[in-house]
Each structure stands twice: as C-alpha cells, then as structure tokens.
Amino acid sequence: MSEPIIQIKQLQKTFKVYKDHKGYLGALRNLFERQYNLVHAVDKISFDVQPGELVGYIGPNGAGKSTTIKMLTGLLVPTSGEVLVNGYIPWKQRKAYVKNIGAVFGQRTTLWWDLPLRDSLDLLQHIYEIPDDTFQQNLGMFREILELDPFMETPVRSLSLGQRMRADLCAALLHNPTLVFLDEPTIGLDVVAKQRIREFIQFLNHERKTTILLTTHDISDVAKLCKRVVIIDHGKILFDGHLNSLLEFFGGRRLLVVDFAEFYPEPSLGEAEIIQQDRNKVIYSFERSSISASKLINQLSENYRIRDLEVRDQPIEDTIRRIYEEQLLYNHPNGKENPSS
Amino acid sequence: MKRAIGLLAKLLRIQVRSQLQYPTSFILEVFSSAIILGFFFVSFALTFSRFDQIGGWTLGEVAFIWGITEFSFGVMDMVFSGFDYDSFGPMIRNGRFDQLLLRPVNITLQVLGSRFVLRRMGKILEGVIIFIYGLSLVNIDWTIGKIIYIPILSFSQVLFFGSLFIFGATTTFWTMERLEILNVFTYGGSEIMSYPMHIFPRAIRLIFTFLVPAIFMSYFPAVYILEKSDPLNAPGVVSFLAPLLGLGMLALALRFWKVGIRNYQSTGS
Numbered sequence: 001m002s003e004p005i006i007q008i009k010q011l012q013k014t015f016k017v018y019k020d021h022k023g024y025l026g027a028l029r030n031l032f033e034r035q036y037n038l039v040h041a042v043d044k045i046s047f048d049v050q051p052g053e054l055v056g057y058i059g060p061n062g063a064g065k066s067t068t069i070k071m072l073t074g075l076l077v078p079t080s081g082e083v084l085v086n087g088y089i090p091w092k093q094r095k096a097y098v099k100n101i102g103a104v105f106g107q108r109t110t111l112w113w114d115l116p117l118r119d120s121l122d123l124l125q126h127i128y129e130i131p132d133d134t135f136q137q138n139l140g141m142f143r144e145i146l147e148l149d150p151f152m153e154t155p156v157r158s159l160s161l162g163q164r165m166r167a168d169l170c171a172a173l174l175h176n177p178t179l180v181f182l183d184e185p186t187i188g189l190d191v192v193a194k195q196r197i198r199e200f201i202q203f204l205n206h207e208r209k210t211t212i213l214l215t216t217h218d219i220s221d222v223a224k225l226c227k228r229v230v231i232i233d234h235g236k237i238l239f240d241g242h243l244n245s246l247l248e249f250f251g252g253r254r255l256l257v258v259d260f261a262e263f264y265p266e267p268s269l270g271e272a273e274i275i276q277q278d279r280n281k282v283i284y285s286f287e288r289s290s291i292s293a294s295k296l297i298n299q300l301s302e303n304y305r306i307r308d309l310e311v312r313d314q315p316i317e318d319t320i321r322r323i324y325e326e327q328l329l330y331n332h333p334n335g336k337e338n339p340s341s
Numbered sequence: 342m343k344r345a346i347g348l349l350a351k352l353l354r355i356q357v358r359s360q361l362q363y364p365t366s367f368i369l370e371v372f373s374s375a376i377i378l379g380f381f382f383v384s385f386a387l388t389f390s391r392f393d394q395i396g397g398w399t400l401g402e403v404a405f406i407w408g409i410t411e412f413s414f415g416v417m418d419m420v421f422s423g424f425d426y427d428s429f430g431p432m433i434r435n436g437r438f439d440q441l442l443l444r445p446v447n448i449t450l451q452v453l454g455s456r457f458v459l460r461r462m463g464k465i466l467e468g469v470i471i472f473i474y475g476l477s478l479v480n481i482d483w484t485i486g487k488i489i490y491i492p493i494l495s496f497s498q499v500l501f502f503g504s505l506f507i508f509g510a511t512t513t514f515w516t517m518e519r520l521e522i523l524n525v526f527t528y529g530g531s532e533i534m535s536y537p538m539h540i541f542p543r544a545i546r547l548i549f550t551f552l553v554p555a556i557f558m559s560y561f562p563a564v565y566i567l568e569k570s571d572p573l574n575a576p577g578v579v580s581f582l583a584p585l586l587g588l589g590m591l592a593l594a595l596r597f598w599k600v601g602i603r604n605y606q607s608t609g610s
Binding site (some may be wrong): 012070073075076077089091094095096098099105107108109110112113115119123126127128129272 | 344347359435497608
C-alpha cells in the first residue's frame with residue numbers, strides 16, 4: 001500500500017466557551033474573572049486516507065466535521081495531535097501546502113463577489129501560477145462538464161446557488177490539486193442540481209484520480225458516492241470502514257408497505273412495528289434477522305383483507321439517521337475503539 | 342515578491358475597471374465628494390476671517406497642513422480600503438477571511454487587494470485644492486530640503502493612517518464588532534492634524550503625542566516648513582521624526598496583525 005495522503009494522529013481541538021455574567025455588574029465582572037467550559041470539538045481522532053480514495057466524512061450537526069476540515073485545510077491550529085497532508089503540516093506551511101489542495105465550502109464562495117466569473121477564474125490562474133496550457137485545458141473541460149458558459153460573464157453575486165457551486169468547483173480544481181476537500185457541496189441545492197454535482201464528484205474521483213474528502217450532512221450524497229465512510233459524533237470517530245459493512249450491521253430493517261382493502265384502526269402485526277399509517281395504507285418496519293417477510297405476509301392475509309403490498313429495504317439515509325439518533329455505534333463491536341475511554 | 346506585486350496590481354486593476362464602468366457617474370461622484378468635503382474647509386475659512394489668526398497661524402498656513410492631511414488620508418483610504426472596518430469586519434464575520442487563508446499568497450497582500458475605492462479621489466482632489474490654496478497665501482522661504490520633505494511627509498502620513506487602519510482591523514479578530522473608540526484616533530487624528538496642534542488643551546495634545554504620535558505628522562513638520570515659532574518649545578529634531586514614526590508604526594501594526602491572524606487560527610470564527 002502506498003503512503004497515505006492524509007495522516008491524522010490523535011488530533012484534538014478544544015475550545016474555551018466563556019460563561020458570561022449577566023447584567024451591568026456582570027459585564028464588569030467579566031473583565032476580571034471569566035469562567036469557561038472546555039469543549040472538545042474534536043477529541044483525539046485518528047485516521048488515514050489513501051491516494052485516490054473518496055471518503056465520506058459524516059456526522060450530525062455539531063459533531064466536529066467542520067472543525068476537522070478546518071484543521072486539515074490549515075485554517076485552524078489544533079490543540080494537540082498530528083496532521084500530515086501531502087507531506088505538509090497544513091497550518092505551519094500554509095502557502096506551500098494550499099498550492100496543491102482544493103477546497104470547496106458549500107456555504108461560502110472562493111470567488112470574487114462583484115466580479116464576473118471569468119475574471120475570478122482569471123485571477124485564480126495568477127494566484128496559483130497555473131501555466132497557460134494547463135489553465136486553458138482545464139477551463140475548457142470544466143466549462144463543458146459543469147456547463148459554465150451561460151454565466152461566464154455574470155457577476156458571482158447574481159449566480160443561483162447551483163450555478164455558484166459549479167463555478168466554485170471549477171475554481172477549486174483549475175490548479176490540478178491532488179486532494180480536494182468538499183464541505184457540504186450539495187447544501188441547499190434541488191434534486192437535479194445535486195445529481196449534477198454528484199456526477200461531477202464521481203468523474204473527478206474516477207477519471208482524474210483525485211483524492212476527495214467529502215463532508216456532508218446529506219447521507220444520500222455518501223450513499224451514492226462513497227465506499228468508505230468515517231462517522232464522527234461528539235468529536236469522536238464512531239465508525240470507519242465500508243459503507244456496506246455498516247449497513248449489514250444496522251441496515252437489517254426492512255419495510256413492509258400494505259394497502260388494506262378496508263380501514264383498520266390498529267392493524268397490529270406481531271413483531272413488526274407500525275411506523276406510518278395513512279388511512280388504509282400502513283408501513284411496517286421489521287428486523288430482517290428475526291422474522292421473514294413471507295411469515296409476516298401470511299399473518300397479514302390471515303387477519304386482514306389486503307389490496308396490495310410491497311417489501312422494501314429501509315433507505316440508507318434512515319439507517320444512518322437511526323445510527324445517530326439511537327447512538328447505535330456506542331459500545332458496539334463494529335464501532336471504533338474509543339481511545340480515551 | 343515581484344509576483345506578489347504583479348498580483349496586487351492585477352487585483353487592483355480589475356477593481357478599478359469595474360468601478361470605472363460608468364465613467365460619467367464616476368467623475369461626477371469624485372467632484373461632488375470633493376466639493377462636499379471642501380465645505381468643511383470653506384466654513385472654517387469663513388469663521389477664520391473674523392479672527393485673522395489662530396494661535397499665531399494664518400489661514401494660508403492652516404490650509405497648508407489641512408490640505409496635506411486631507412490628501413494623505415484620501416490616498417490611504419483608497420489604498421488601505423481592505424483594512425477599513427466596513428470591508429474587513431464583514432470579511433471576518435461571514436468567513437471570507439478563511440478563503441484568503443486557502444490561497445497560496447501572502448495574507449496582508451490579499452487584504453490590501455481585496456478592496457480599492459477609487460472614489461476616494463474626491464478627498465484627494467479636495468486635499469490638493471486646499472493645499473494649493475494654502476501655498477498661494479503663504480510666503481514660504483523655499484529650500485531644497487523643504488521641497489523634498491513635503492512628499493516624504495505626505496507618504497509618512499499615509500503610513501501613519503494606514504497603520505491605524507491595520508490596528509483597527511486587527512482588533513476585529515477578537516471583538517468581531519467595530520470598536521468605535523478607534524475612530525477617535527483615525528478620523529479624529531486626521532481632524533486634529535488639520536489644525537496647528539498647540540492650540541488644543543494639554544490632555545488632548547498629550548494623547549496625540551504619546552499614544553498616537555499625530556503631532557509629529559503635521560504640526561512639528563509644519564513648524565519647520567513654515568518657519569513658525571513653537572510655543573511648545575520642542576527640540577528642532579521633532580520636525581523630522583515623521584518618516585521614522587510612520588515606518589515604525591507600520592512595522593508595529595503589521596506585527597500586531599500577525600498576532601491577530603495567529604489568534605484567529607487558534608480560536609476559529
């Protein structure tokens with residue numbers, strides 16, 4: 001196996017959160033004595049990323065995703081621990097380091113707000129010292145794939161969110177970075193725009209062999225793009241491995257959608273639980289390992305009159321949400337060892 | 342370094358181009374702001390006509406320092422716009438500063454290049470007019486030294502005001518909000534430098550001597566150029582400290598700026 005492109009060891013970031021005294025006197029007291037809580041936004045995490053990987057870095061809001069990305073991109077200096085990306089310590093060798101990475105933050109733009117897109121890209125050529133032929137070649141390709149032509153002359157502030165994201169992706173890739181951080185690249189986009197961005201990310205990883213660390217709270221991004229996921233919550237890594245193995249453990253639930261021929265107020269069904277009921281249409285959820293679908297269907301037809309039914313796997317999004325909400329990974333053998341406990 | 346300056350020039354050129362998109366309105370704006378700003382001086386001059394002198398200085402002599410100060414402040418406000426709170430505060434608050442950290446170029450240079458307000462030509466123009474008006478009224482005993490010193494003095498003032506802007510921008514790393522008190526030194530400083538400073542109460546003079554050395558930026562140099570007697574009885578050398586203090590303050594401001602960036606990187610926004 002080749003040298004990892006990202007190496008993270010025992011990375012920790014602790015913030016002081018000040019507790020302010022209230023009122024005028026309190027404001028005065030704040031000047032002299034301030035009490036604070038220590039919050040471990042990222043708590044001794046370790047993982048590696050190999051060149052060419054597309055890793056989904058996920059977790060609920062406030063889990064520590066952004067803090068990690070900020071440290072990996074050199075925006076934030078860690079409290080302790082080690083990071084080596086592309087052979088650089090991001091926050092120590094900033095200028096040399098950022099030359100070979102790309103970063104897209106869904107909620108912010110790298111582009112100059114008041115300038116036409118073309119001027120922004122032009123400036124980036126100078127900033128990254130991109131040779132003319134590389135620049136033209138890349139720009140030509142991205143213009144086509146991301147369909148930038150209709151708004152090349154439009155000031156960035158007038159672009160729609162989807163257009164701006166495409167423009168930002170182009171901007172982050174013109175200098176051929178070997179590694180790209182994508183932080184919520186599909187946030188706020190409609191289904192079509194999302195799909196387009198996802199296809200582009202796939203192209204980037206497959207065709208251009210770019211290593212990608214994708215942060216998102218939209219699990220469907222990860223489900224469609226990433227083989228490997230790293231799940232973080234409360235600053236700790238809960239899971240690091242193949243998405244499939246995660247789903248094998250926790251995606252064991254299936255859904256049984258039944259359309260009854262008449263209305264039953266409470267059509268109970270043994271071990272299956274009702275998760276949704278809309279007049280005659282009822283959705284049950286059941287554990288694949290504890291009961292088979294055919295058994296349930298038998299029970300149903302014995303007790304009720306049925307018009308139609310369908311068996312589905314629970315969507316990946318729901319599985320992962322359940323992992324967060326019910327904290328299934330804590331104390332689970334497949335969950336990551338917790339180094340601090 | 343050469344590349345950095347080339348890049349800065351490019352950043353500025355693009356902004357100038359977009360600001361000159363409507364040349365007629367731009368020119369009108371410059372002239373109207375010159376006239377509006379000039380009214381302060383006109384009203385001062387009208388009041389002045391009742392007194393003949395202020396602390397032993399004639400209208401022409403006041404116009405001389407007033408003009409230089411306005412000119413320098415205008416130049417500074419144009420070049421250092423990126424450090425102006427109005428542009429730097431939002432940059433910190435909405436996270437655009439992070440984007441600068443992600444680019445392989447010096448941060449200070451990027452902030453300098455982030456905003457260039459060509460409209461400040463209005464204030465510059467106003468300064469030039471008042472300065473020329475002042476020259477026409479006073480009878481300066483010109484020497485080579487004085488001719489060379491005037492542009493050096495103006496340049497020192499630009500550095501002086503620019504340093505104050507950088508100090509102000511740096512405090513944003515901690516406060517996120519505008520510290521109104523700093524305007525006392527920037528805008529207040531430029532105001533006070535437009536007058537012969539020995540006329541102010543001792544407390545104010547001390548603040549603008551030892552805390553913010555504004556007095557070395559206009560009053561003392563003018564004492565030399567205009568050959569005024571100095572009721573403060575300062576040694577002659579104080580007339581020539583402006584370039585030294587300008588450079589010193591800039592160095593100090595940039596040092597503080599670096600500390601601010603380091604703090605920003607350890608606390609995040």
